[in-house]
Amino acid sequence: MADKYGVPFGIEQHEGMASMLVKLKGKAIISLNDLPDIRKIFSGYHIETTDIRYTVGGGKSSDSKEVLIFS
Known part of the structure; x- marks a missing residue:
């Protein structure tokens, strides 16, 4: 997962966000x-x-999908 964001942010951090969301x-x-x-x-x-x-720095763009998660 970390490669998608350009910084180390793995499954454990996402699980931590989900735990925080509950609280x-x-x-x-x-x-x-x-x-x-x-x-x-x-x-x-x-x-x-x-x-x-x-789009990064006005260069080539790429289409993708994101999820919006609502608490």
Whole structure:
């Protein structure tokens, strides 16, 4: 998973975010890459899929999908 973000952020960190989400007193929306492990970790929440276009430094863009996770 870390290669998708350009920094070390593995499955353990995503699981930690899911644990924190349970404890929040307010509402949250999290946007993450649409990956099977992400969907599994956050399966207890409402998830919507959205299209996204990644462009870095005005260069070539690529189309992808992200999930929006609602607490």
